Amino acid sequence: MREIQMVDLQKQYSNIRSEINDAIQKVIDSTAFIKGPEVTEFEKELQDYMGVKHVVSCANGTDALQIAMMTLGLKPGDEVITTDFTFISTVEVVALLGLKLVLVDPDPDTFNISPEAVMKAVTPHTKAIVPVHLFGQCSDMESINKIAGQYGLFVIEDAAQSTGADFIFSNGKKQKSGTIGDIGTTSFFPSKNLGCYGDGGALYTNNEEFAIKARSIANHGMKIKYHHDHVGINSRLDTVQAAILRVKLKYLDKYNEARRNAADYYDKAFASCPYIVSPRRVPWSTHIFHQYTLRIKNGKRDELKKYLSEKKIPSMVYYPVPLHKQNAYRYLGYKEEDFPVTNALCSEVLSLPMHPEIDTEQLEYITQNVLKFFE
Numbered sequence: 299m300r301e302i303q304m305v306d307l308q309k310q311y312s313n314i315r316s317e318i319n320d321a322i323q324k325v326i327d328s329t330a331f332i333k334g335p336e337v338t339e340f341e342k343e344l345q346d347y348m349g350v351k352h353v354v355s356c357a358n359g360t361d362a363l364q365i366a367m368m369t370l371g372l373k374p375g376d377e378v379i380t381t382d383f384t385f386i387s388t389v390e391v392v393a394l395l396g397l398k399l400v401l402v403d404p405d406p407d408t409f410n411i412s413p414e415a416v417m418k419a420v421t422p423h424t425k426a427i428v429p430v431h432l433f434g435q436c437s438d439m440e441s442i443n444k445i446a447g448q449y450g451l452f453v454i455e456d457a458a459q460s461t462g463a464d465f466i467f468s469n470g471k472k473q474k475s476g477t478i479g480d481i482g483t484t485s486f487f488p489s490k491n492l493g494c495y496g497d498g499g500a501l502y503t504n505n506e507e508f509a510i511k512a513r514s515i516a517n518h519g520m521k522i523k524y525h526h527d528h529v530g531i532n533s534r535l536d537t538v539q540a541a542i543l544r545v546k547l548k549y550l551d552k553y554n555e556a557r558r559n560a561a562d563y564y565d566k567a568f569a570s571c572p573y574i575v576s577p578r579r580v581p582w583s584t585h586i587f588h589q590y591t592l593r594i595k596n597g598k599r600d601e602l603k604k605y606l607s608e609k610k611i612p613s614m615v616y617y618p619v620p621l622h623k624q625n626a627y628r629y630l631g632y633k634e635e636d637f638p639v640t641n642a643l644c645s646e647v648l649s650l651p652m653h654p655e656i657d658t659e660q661l662e663y664i665t666q667n668v669l670k671f672f673e
């Protein structure tokens with residue numbers, strides 16, 4: 299059996315090696331390293347895939363969030379509501395821009411932001427809500443957009459973990475994750491569902507004004523060379539990375555399907571184990587399983603992790619410490635008991651190996667060992 303990885307980028311590369319190598323070689327031959335034609339081509343192809351009017355590429359997913367907040371003109375003191383259970387990027391840029399970070403507890407079954415909690419956190423100073431589609435499944439966007447509409451708030455979707463997932467409206471209409479709010483952001487970090495071979499990111503929007511402003515901010519705040527309309531940043535997607543992403547975008551649906559099949563295998567294997575809660579699948583979203591995250595209910599998550607690692611099965615805790623307990627964010631003044639859900643999740647969650655290349659032999663070995671631990 300091939301050694302099990304959380305994400306098997308080597309195997310994936312070996313399957314598409316000549317296509318990738320050709321794409322990279324072509325960029326090097328052209329020496330158009332910055333803003334080469336592949337960047338625009340990739341943006342267009344991603345626009346078509348996402349069914350969105352504008353894709354603005356940038357250097358990484360953290361920058362994408364920052365550019366989104368700058369584009370919406372958020373000012374120091376404006377309140378931004380997001381979840382206590384996410385990767386640090388989401389809140390980092392809020393703090394860096396001098397905005398007021400308002401954290402809320404997620405829903406324990408979906409790991410995503412809870413619309414009820416958002417509703418309670420709205421004040422006259424609230425300007426934006428940032429739902430994060432954690433682990434590959436959309437937040438309840440219909441409820442979030444409703445709250446936003448009611449109070450005149452912007453919605454920025456952090457879709458770094460959900461590239462390719464569909465949000466399903468109650469009338470049955472489907473729309474890609476990241477294209478439902480005012481602006482969506484994503485990351486092409488290598489381990490993401492659509493990952494490049496370095497850093498990369500993008501913003502999605504159907505609003506032309508936002509698209510023009512975001513593109514300008516990502517490029518030193520200029521539209522015309524050396525004329526600066528906004529305070530900007532330098533955040534570009536490399537041409538080499540765009541060329542790689544053009545190859546990988548063609549396989550994205552296939553990759554996501556393979557992840558779903560692996561998740562089905564896990565679900566079935568764990569269905570009868572009383573100590574394991576498999577990830578909930580909601581009716582309003584397809585799941586693209588950026589992570590397959592269990593909740594371990596007998597208090598032995600850390601022992602299970604250790605047991606698996608002895609069997610050469612990697613696993614990860616996303617995330618071990620809630621944001622409100624991070625040293626950098628203590629200034630917010632939250633108390634431990636403000637977040638019963640994240641406190642519990644951080645001691646229960648365990649993500650198992652999940653990638654399109656995982657095979658049945660590996661899945662069988664992983665699931666048998668997990669079940670053996672609970673015998």
Ligand SMILES: *Cc1c(COP(=O)(O)O)cnc(C)c1O
Pocket residue numbers: 358359360361384385387388430456458459484485486487497498499
């Ligand atoms: C990966 C990720 C980002 C951004 O990542 P970069 O490394 O900056 O590309 C933002 N939010 C979430 C939830 C992520 O998982």
